[in-house]
Amino acid sequence: MSHAIRDVLEQHFDTAFAATDGIAKLRELILTLAMQGKLMEQDPADQPASELLKEIETEKQRLVKAGKIKAPKPLPTIKPEEVPYSLPQGWSWVRVREICHDWGQKTPDSKFTYIDVGAIDNSLGKIGSNIQILGASDAPSRARKIVKAGTVIYSTVRPYLLNIAIIEKEYDPEPIASTAFAILHPFGSLNARFIYYYLRSPAFIRYVEATQKGVAYPAINDGDFFSGLFPLPPLTEQHRIVARIDQLMARCDTLEMLRNEQEEKQLAVHAAAIQQLLEAGDALAWDFIERHFDALYTVKKNVAELRNAILHLAMAGRLSSPMDTDSQVASLLDILQTNQSKNTSLRKSEYDSIHAALKAAANGVVRNRVLLSARLFCEFITKGTTPSANELTDIGEVPFLKVYNIVGNKLDFNYKPSFISVDVHRNKLGRSIIRPNDVIMNIVGPPLGKVAIVTNQFPEWNMNQALAVFRPLGGILSKYVYYALSARSTLKTVLREVKGTAGQDNLSLEQCRDLIIPIPSIEEQCRIVSRIDQLMIQCDTLDQQIDAATKKQSELLGAVMAQV
Incomplete structure (x- = not known):
């Protein structure tokens, strides 16, 4: 990674904390840089991807000859107009099918570990704890695809949910996955986590969005999925990239945790002040809110709670008082x-x-x-x-x-x-x-x-x-x-x-x-409405300030991203 790219990325960590969607955009940027070969410096001593493809072809022939996989169908040549961006020297564009294979299908004939889409923890990219152990007689019709440790699975149904995971261990009984998944078992020593990260990258997401069919329940068929392009780096660079992505994503996780803690504290302080105001009408509570407007009202949830508090106080008769001149x-x-x-x-x-x-x-x-x-x-x-x-x-x-x-x-x-x-x-x-x-x-x-x-x-x-x-x-x-x-x-x-x-x-x-x-009285109704109107205008201003700050932060983040 060049010093310029490194500086831009560091800027993102500072900016992303403030922007509402900053951390999500930062994750996208990390994957974009990684898949363009800009996250790590290239090493001229690395064996180029073209040599890796020869090794893959040798392994492919061996597995076909041993009857472990079917002979793959010829893939169309990659046309220049298909290529979304240029790759560094030593990398190669290939189709997804060229770097992986499946293990075929079977109808369960004994007890098995069933991996359905619901078993995926899509935030961690892992199989969750809610997998099922089923008997052959209880097997759903979609329980067909064989998977093994090291297999990457990708849900082709509603792909926008990014239900993608790596089978990280051996399961007993034998694991079988749903037909809702595309199965990608890497050839040779290809890095499964590199494949996983590419499937989550903006470039591949755009490809899927352009290719999927259906509106309410979109899906991409296996043919289109495996015809997608894949940027193949040298094997040693794959490992370096994955290690760096893991490191940067861990920093994003920490940022996210800190921001959630900050927001939770902010919400809790505001909730306590509002509760005190509602229960006792304590003027000190209102004074506290007014003194800390800038700190309390940077999230819309607090503004919504303030609106509710204003209406509650109004209906409780605590925004105005009867006057002697009021009608009875x-x-x-x-x-x-x-x-x-x-x-x-x-x-x-x-x-x-x-x-x-x-x-x-x-x-x-x-x-x-x-x-x-x-x-x-x-x-x-x-x-x-x-x-x-x-x-x-x-x-x-x-x-x-x-x-x-x-x-x-x-x-x-x-x-x-x-x-x-x-x-x-x-x-x-x-x-x-x-x-x-x-x-x-x-x-x-x-x-x-x-x-x-x-x-x-x-x-x-x-x-x-x-x-x-x-x-x-x-x-x-x-x-x-x-x-x-x-x-x-x-x-x-x-x-x-x-x-x-x-x-x-x-x-x-x-x-x-x-x-x-x-x-x-009608007169007090007029005073209450006037007071609520005034306070709601202040709430509108707060919402507008939050929107403006969010927009500014997003624009700043976008400007930084545009430098990459």
Whole structure:
């Protein structure tokens, strides 16, 4: 390795610690340099790869003659346009099949050690502890490929997971691998770890990505896999390169461990301060957070926790206090009762229940605020309906909302907009007509509880069955209800009781109607919303600063990498 390359690599260790993806990029760089022959200086005394290929050919013929492997099919000549980069003197481009062989297949006829894709520890490149010992009668149909100590196995199914490992020991009973693996047993004394590292290198990953087939469940077939190119160095250089890669990867591991420890400490300190703030409202806790903003808020998880704490404090009445000039909540309860008496969507039994609950709530007013279930202060709470496929269009008259139109607790109708006709909107989906300033929440998860306020982009909207709408009465602020529904504490009790099917959690409309929300006077709602808005702007700024710092660190890392 030249002094210039060594200096660049050392720069990376300094820079990688700060960048979010720095250590991963550093690992990629190490493998890129290694496979381009830039990680170690070449030794003119090394036997060139061309001589190694002659030895491989001799061994290949011997194994074929002994009946241990099948005679390989001729491989196509490597064309100049296939070669991704130039190699140092003494190296040779070959196809993967030229440097390895398999051991054939067999149907298990006795007890065996089964190595499936799930047995791979892809971070360590080893077989994990969860291998299975199976009897012949229990053998899956995919248990067929023979492997031995020194064999490299590569999962050709979902190759982006990099389920690659070296069989490092003899297994008893005999090991048999899944047909999901490509089997690479190195010829002669080729270094299995060098092969392993190349299969994980950016150059080979790019080849696989360009060759694999399928989208949801991509795979590369054996023919394409073994036709890939392989940079073959002299044997002694292989060993030097592997030793250096191992050394540098160990430094990456240490960096990763130090950064994880740093982040864990940062999260723990922040969590303790937030917990103290939530439990006791200790001003010292808030002072501590403000004094250490720069140190605490370099990770977005802490910012998310701060947002949750702000909403919790707001709903607990600890971001503002009642004022003597505020209107009385008792009067607001009377207004709500009057509004509900005019609510034509209610059956008599429902109105009687709401009337009794509002009357009883008057006895529960404390510090000019009262706890109310959402059904008591909303005109209605309902969910949408999904029209037939031919009733949905990309352009149309009435916008139709789906869960993915709520992004970051805001309405984003620019993302995959759908429309329905006025006729369908009025006659078929009239129950789920929503208007500007309504509050909507997704009730099918994960994740449950995304919330947004309907904008005035259109005079009327509609929505599907995964969304519920809340329309407050009595002058209660939609923005206040929006923040209340966004608070983790509001959904906490019902989330314990959610029911779901096929891996989805669902909130029922009854659970939505039973959500308990603290309702202060309208004036205090205004103060709370204003204060939350201010604090959320600060949180937005923190997120932007983290994004900017991350981008800068990544750009710096990219600039350093570009020097190689």
